[in-house]
Amino acid sequence: MSGGSARSLGKGSAPPGPVPEGLIRVYSMRFCPFAKRTLLVLKAKGIGHEVININLKNKPEWFFKKNPFGLVPVLENSQGQVIYESAITCEYLDEAYPGKKLLPDDPYEKACQKMVFELFSKVPPLLLSFLRRQNKEDCSGVKEELHKEFSKLEEVLTNKKTTFFGGSSLSMIDYLIWPWFEWLITLELNEYVDHTPNLKLWMEAMMKDPAVSSLFIDPKAFRGFLDLYLQNNLEACDYGL
Amino acid sequence: MTDDATRTLGKGSAPPGPVPEGLIRLYSMRFCPYAHRTRLVLQAKGIRHEVININLRNKPEWYFTKHPFGHIPVLENSKGQLIYESVIACEYLDDAYPGRKLYPYDCYERARQKMLLELFYKVPHLTKECLVTLRCGRGCADLKLALRQEFCNLEEILGYQNTIFFGGDCISMIDYLFWPWFERLDVYGIADCVNHTPALRLWIAAMKQDPTVCALLIDKNIFLGFLNLYFQNNPDAFDYGLSC
Numbered sequence: 161m162s163g164g165s166a167r168s169l170g171k172g173s174a175p176p177g178p179v180p181e182g183l184i185r186v187y188s189m190r191f192c193p194f195a196k197r198t199l200l201v202l203k204a205k206g207i208g209h210e211v212i213n214i215n216l217k218n219k220p221e222w223f224f225k226k227n228p229f230g231l232v233p234v235l236e237n238s239q240g241q242v243i244y245e246s247a248i249t250c251e252y253l254d255e256a257y258p259g260k261k262l263l264p265d266d267p268y269e270k271a272c273q274k275m276v277f278e279l280f281s282k283v284p285p286l287l288l289s290f291l292r293r294q295n296k297e298d299c300s301g302v303k304e305e306l307h308k309e310f311s312k313l314e315e316v317l318t319n320k321k322t323t324f325f326g327g328s329s330l331s332m333i334d335y336l337i338w339p340w341f342e343w344l345i346t347l348e349l350n351e352y353v354d355h356t357p358n359l360k361l362w363m364e365a366m367m368k369d370p371a372v373s374s375l376f377i378d379p380k381a382f383r384g385f386l387d388l389y390l391q392n393n394l395e396a397c398d399y400g401l
Numbered sequence: 402m403t404d405d406a407t408r409t410l411g412k413g414s415a416p417p418g419p420v421p422e423g424l425i426r427l428y429s430m431r432f433c434p435y436a437h438r439t440r441l442v443l444q445a446k447g448i449r450h451e452v453i454n455i456n457l458r459n460k461p462e463w464y465f466t467k468h469p470f471g472h473i474p475v476l477e478n479s480k481g482q483l484i485y486e487s488v489i490a491c492e493y494l495d496d497a498y499p500g501r502k503l504y505p506y507d508c509y510e511r512a513r514q515k516m517l518l519e520l521f522y523k524v525p526h527l528t529k530e531c532l533v534t535l536r537c538g539r540g541c542a543d544l545k546l547a548l549r550q551e552f553c554n555l556e557e558i559l560g561y562q563n564t565i566f567f568g569g570d571c572i573s574m575i576d577y578l579f580w581p582w583f584e585r586l587d588v589y590g591i592a593d594c595v596n597h598t599p600a601l602r603l604w605i606a607a608m609k610q611d612p613t614v615c616a617l618l619i620d621k622n623i624f625l626g627f628l629n630l631y632f633q634n635n636p637d638a639f640d641y642g643l644s645c
Contacts, residue, residue: 241509248515255508267496268482274489 164188164211168397175222176212179238184209186249187226187234189216189397191377191385193284193339194246195233200335201250203371205259218394247277247336254332262332269326273333276316276325280337282309287340291347292390303352310356313337317358323365330369338366346379404452405431405440409639411456416463420479425450425494428467428475430457430639432619432627434525434581435487436474441577442491445613448498458636488518488578495574503574510568514575517558517567521579523551528582532589536632545594552598555579559600565607572611580608588624 168189169176179185186202188195188211202209214223219230227234227244235243235252243252254262264270286306293299316325325333341363344352353360366372381400388396409430410417420426427443429436429452443450455464460471468475468485476484476493484493495503504511527548534541558567567575583605586592595601608614623642630638 243509243512243516245516245519248512248519251515252508252512255511267493268478268484270496271484271489271493274492275484275486278486278489 164190164213165401166211166213167401168213168215169220169223170215170218170394171220173220173222175220175225178240179210179236181238182208183238184253185212185236186210187212187214187223187232187236189213189232191382191389191397191399192216192232193343194231196339196342196375197246197336198233198235198249198253199375200338200371201253201262201332203375204262204335204369205253205257207253207257213397215394215397217389217392217396250332250336262335264326264331273326273331276313276333277336279312279316280309283337283340287343291343291386306352307355310353310359314356314359317362323362325362330366334362334366335371338372341366342372342377343382346377346382348379404450405429405454406643407452407454408643409454409456410461410464411459411636412461414461414463416461416466417453419481420451420477422479423449424479426477427452428455428464428473428477430454430473431642432624432639433457433473434585437581437584437617438487438578439474439476439490439494440617441580441613442494442503442574444616445503445577446494446498446500448494454639456636456639458634458639491574491578503577505568505573514568514573517575518578520554520558521551524548524579524582527551528585528589528591531591532585532628535590536628541591545591548591548594549597552595552601556598556601559604565604567604572608572613576604576608577613580614583608584614584619585624588619588621588628 176185184202184207186195186198186209188199190213199211201207214220214232216232224230226236226242229244231244233244233246233249235249243249251263263273283306286302286309290299290302290306293302313325320327322328324330325337344350345363345367353363367376378400385396385399388399405427417426425443425448427436427439427450429440431454440452442448455461455471455473457473464471467477467483472485474485474487474490476490484490492504504514527544531541531544531548534544555567562569564570566572567579586594595605609618620642627638627641630641
């Protein structure tokens with residue numbers, strides 16, 4: 161089961177207590193790709209954590225005190241410090257915890273990862289708009305735009321001549337963009353990377369990563385969640401539990 | 402006169418050579434707020450640099466080899482490495498160069514500054530829209546209302562923190578990342594948008610005392626001269642105020 165198999169907390173739920181010493185808490189949702197980024201980093205760095213899932217269709221009032229934007233993921237540590245915005249949470253975890261560094265030490269290499277992250281930024285809204293349209297209007301315009309964005313990423317891999325976006329080993333940028341490519345696999349849209357062979361190879365290499373494979377979503381559960389979520393069903397976030 | 406007081410390079414210009422050892426190059430434009438961020442960091446950290454101004458209405462062909470869409474700011478070092486997006490460039494400079502650190506050492510405080518930047522994201526677009534609307538002779542009451550709301554959010558942060566600057570009692574990266582748009586409120590004609598935000602006004606006053614901010618302060622008349630020419634679509638706008 162991916163990222164915390166507990167039922168989500170919704171409106172009227174009691175706010176959770178303080179975070180126990182030695183743990184960090186992540187407010188999440190089992191199918192949220194942004195929260196997935198944080199879960200991947202927690203896993204990859206072996207950071208002891210607890211997950212509280214939030215019902216994003218019926219948010220608890222207390223959650224807005226954690227993040228005024230009311231979005232997941234949010235980190236909360238035992239000092240009561242709160243960090244939100246997925247990329248910021250990931251960078252915080254890499255800096256605050258020991259072990260394998262996911263971001264490079266070299267300032268230029270680190271800047272390159274952030275530039276690739278910017279290059280990727282159109283993919284999440286595009287993919288979401290594609291999913292909203294399926295079976296309704298013609299989505300060939302969105303398909304074409306996705307191809308264009310994937311080609312930009314392909315160019316990065318081609319120029320770098322490495323398997324991963326940060327070099328020959330997996331690093332932060334790979335985890336940051338992975339959740340949307342996981343969607344392609346769970347929704348059987350692999351043909352979208354047919355024209356981008358290096359991207360295809362990258363996806364195959366990512367699937368072999370222990371953090372990625374241990375957090376891989378069950379395709380049936382994801383499909384079930386997506387159908388309910390797009391209908392604004394309050395039970396969507398807990399599908400499959 | 403600041404060190405970026407050079408004429409812009411436009412279409413047909415020869416590409417500049419490699420960056421000399423010991424220097425970093427900034428591709429910029431004297432009135433661009435995003436490039437202003439990077440110039441503030443270069444100044445604050447005392448980093449030796451050279452500036453090449455780009456004519457944004459008549460971009461040199463070679464400039465697209467520096468940035469795929471011809472945007473500024475772009476940093477180029479003597480190894481030929483290119484860094485762009487203003488925030489990424491500022492962080493790179495803070496990481497790569499010694500001396501005064503503009504981002505805090507504590508990783509939670511660093512994360513806080515990055516979260517504050519998210520709170521700011523509507524301000525550049527709104528201030529620009531106000532400017533364009535006013536220059537076209539239209540009213541911008543709705544836009545100003547929206548901008549005031551954003552300023553209220555920032556005011557709340559200063560109130561909650563009870564500090565002068567956004568990062569604490571001393572000026573730091575986040576203040577420099579916000580500053581360019583506040584410097585432009587007056588010349589854009591929307592200085593009254595901070596009428597109801599006293600902590601923000603105190604912050605503006607404190608920023609104007611900062612040596613780095615002062616060193617790069619753009620003369621109001623020159624800025625107005627640039628804006629007049631810019632809105633007349635005059636390609637010489639970007640060089641306004643340069644002697645000869």
